[in-house]
Amino acid sequence: MRQSQLFTKTRREAPKDEVSKNAQLLIRAGYIHKEMAGVYSYLPLGLRVLNNLIGIIRKEMNAVDGQEVLMSSLQDPELWKQTDRWSDKNVDVWFKSEFKAGGEVGFGWTHEEDITSIANKFVSSYRDLPFSAYQFQTKFRNETRAKSGIMRTREFIMKDMYSFARSADEHEELYEKIASAYDRVYARAGIGEQTYRTFASGGAFSKYSHEYQTVCEAGEDVVYVHEGKRLAVNKEVLEDSVLADLGIKRDELVEKKAIEVGNIFSLGTRFSDALSLKFKEEGGEAKSVIMGCYGIGPGRLMGTIVETLADDKGIVWPAEVAPFRVHLIELSNGNEDVHREAEELYRELGQAGIEALWDDRDARAGEKLNDSDLIGIPLRVVVSEKTLAAGKFECTQRQDGKTEHRSISELLDYLSHA
């Protein structure tokens, strides 16, 4: 799209009350807008990034046979009372409201109860299992303290998947399959190398749960990374018995700060028992369904990418995540030939299916180039009197600043292979 028509603008300075790098850069570049503490809106550029991340996650969940649903935000207290998770004493993150006609209602902060109740309508036989269902849905959590920009908010979209299996073995198989999908998500999101499957406390039904932790100075968690095995152990569970389980030694571990970008865990029969989700085995015997739960917050993932990959000039988006593939910078200063050349290139890119942000604003070179660095689109293509004379465009990688000069066909060829 034409940058002159983009209704957001960049800013030189971040608001003084934003301390986290992710929020500072995302606000300065016009990706997000803060509504109140812990509540952010996504603006055109930000929504493009968020949707790209959602697209990646959706594809990977579908690839492991996840079935997408969309559950309601409004939650029925009766359901939650059955699992003892309605009272504010047991759960302190509830947002609650009332119906005009009387009666309480809650805003969902997770959906085990809901999905289990839905599954109950359809699952009765061993033939109905296994399956996994997931959604992208806005969660509400009344955090006592929102913090770190978009990393910990009171309203956020979460991809939450729930698996339903007939046996512990079957559950384990599903669990591992989904875990591998998670690895692919982080790799495609550009933070695969920094992200480790991390052993964390498991709760009542399995010894461990797994977090996906991205090593980053801004992280709130402390993990111990075993580079050889590409895994990590959360500080919370760092004990000799855990090290023995994993076959690793204490001195092989390196302490790092990390951001939790995903969490998967086994639920056992905690919810199926409480809500009577059972199936009949081949022999006719009723058994409780074994469940698992798998979460990723695309917003937090977006923040983590910014925290992890940004440099002192601004954001650096990985290719699959970026709001546009190309940032076309027109430095025409009123030169009609340069302007026409930029317009032509923009059209050609569009025809090739490559989305570009075309900076056609009447602004000086410094402002445009600095904005381009801040916005962080992977490839910057400059069109100017110089490039017009040379017959080649100046193509610069945002990530490493490397520049190459390409003709239009060379550029299209490069983009089709990248």
Added chain:
RNA sequence: CGGGGCGUCGUAUAUCGGUAGUACGCUUGCUUUGGGAGCAAGAUGGCCCAGUUCGAUUCUGGGCGCCCCGACCA
């Protein structure tokens, strides 16, 4: 929820019990044009409610909001 800090043009910052200034941004004009240009003219501000005072943006109290540390974080 405990502790601490902060609310001044759109943004970032000064000052001050008596005229609220600067920078960037914005408007208009001229010049300039490859890493946030120059000149000139202009518009825009004291979170809310009380109290003290001749006079409050400033002092006091309350409210609301925001940030940080901790606790919490299936």
